[in-house]
Structures are given as C-alpha cells and as structure tokens.
Amino acid sequence: MKKPKPNLKTMAKVKNCPLCGQIYVETGRKMCRDCYVRQEEMEGKVVAYVRDHPDATVGEVVEATGVEESVIRRMIREGRFESSNIQLDYPCARCGKPIIKGKFCQDCLMRLYVKMQRTKKELKLKQVGVKDHARRVFMVEREEETNKKPTKK
Ligand SMILES: [Zn+2]
Ligand SMILES: [Zn+2]
Structure with missing residues (x-):
C-alpha cells in the first residue's frame, strides 16, 4: 500500500x-x-x-x-x-435496557417518578404550617443552614 x-x-x-x-x-x-x-x-x-x-x-x-x-x-x-x-430500539440512558422512545425505559421512568414524588412530599412537609411564602422559603433556608452547621469549621 x-x-x-x-x-x-x-x-x-x-x-x-x-x-x-x-x-x-x-x-x-x-x-x-x-x-x-x-x-x-x-x-x-x-x-x-x-x-x-x-x-x-x-x-x-x-x-x-x-x-x-x-x-x-x-x-x-x-x-x-x-x-x-x-x-x-436503543439503550435506556440509565440501565441500558432496549427502549423505543424517550430517554428511559418504563422501569427507570417509574423509579425516577417515585423519586420525584418523594422529593415533592419532603418539600411539602417542610411547608406544613407555614402560610407566608417568603417566610416558608426563609424557614427552609434556615433549616439548611442549621443542617450545614455541624460540618462547618
Ligand atoms: Zn477510511
Ligand atoms: Zn432503564
């Protein structure tokens, strides 16, 4: 050659x-x-x-x-x-199982959905009993601050 x-x-x-x-x-x-x-x-x-x-x-x-x-x-x-x-079919972006549409297979979609719902629920729990939106955000921030403190030096 x-x-x-x-x-x-x-x-x-x-x-x-x-x-x-x-x-x-x-x-x-x-x-x-x-x-x-x-x-x-x-x-x-x-x-x-x-x-x-x-x-x-x-x-x-x-x-x-x-x-x-x-x-x-x-x-x-x-x-x-x-x-x-x-x-x-092409592989699911998460587990590699063959899928024909979207980015994830049904199983992964379900798992992601459950995870999302759980996150939403957790957020809601934080909001319970606080009516004022600004105050609510403030409370969540305060809570995060408090959580951070022990590891902060
Ligand atoms: Zn070539
Ligand atoms: Zn999957």
Whole structure:
C-alpha cells in the first residue's frame, strides 16, 4: 500500500481515517472518502429497508442489510428515522435496557417518578404550617443552614 506524502501546507487537515486507518484530508466528514462513500451506501440500504419494514428491530435490519449495528444505532441517535414511524430500539440512558422512545425505559421512568414524588412530599412537609411564602422559603433556608452547621469549621 502506498501512503500519500502529507503536504506540509495541509498538514493540519490530514488525518488518519478512524474506520480504515488510511490517511485522508479532513473535510468535515470525519472519515476518508472511501469510507464516506461506503457509509453513505450502508445508510441508504438501512433507510430503504426501514422504509419498507417500519416494524423492524435493529437485529432484523442488521441481518437484512449486513450493516453493522453500531452504524444503525448512530443513525438512530442522529434522528435519521424520526420522519418515519420506525420503532428501532436503543439503550435506556440509565440501565441500558432496549427502549423505543424517550430517554428511559418504563422501569427507570417509574423509579425516577417515585423519586420525584418523594422529593415533592419532603418539600411539602417542610411547608406544613407555614402560610407566608417568603417566610416558608426563609424557614427552609434556615433549616439548611442549621443542617450545614455541624460540618462547618
Ligand atoms: Zn477510511
Ligand atoms: Zn432503564
């Protein structure tokens, strides 16, 4: 394999392709021209398959198109399928379980909801018996101050 000699003037823009290792001139594609063309082809295949099979899972798309799962997942993250009604699963941001919409799975959503409700309840308890809002805030602040004191030096 012949390595093209990097031109000093364009040195800053010459990089190694993260996919194939080939030296290329960076033009904002973040990969060499060969890989870019290959990537475009793969993405085209995926988009076409998803259009024809809107209920496909990631595994089915991988099998049918031969495109790596990581590529498909990146496309999902980039919102490439938002215009279609495709429901490709991707990992929950909290536990990694496959989900098809939102950021978290049902379990994590429930846990987060319970946690939120608990926080709300705790806040409410602090507010009980105090009618004036300003005074209430003051009280909560005072309480925090008092809690801080023992550790303060
Ligand atoms: Zn490349
Ligand atoms: Zn989860």
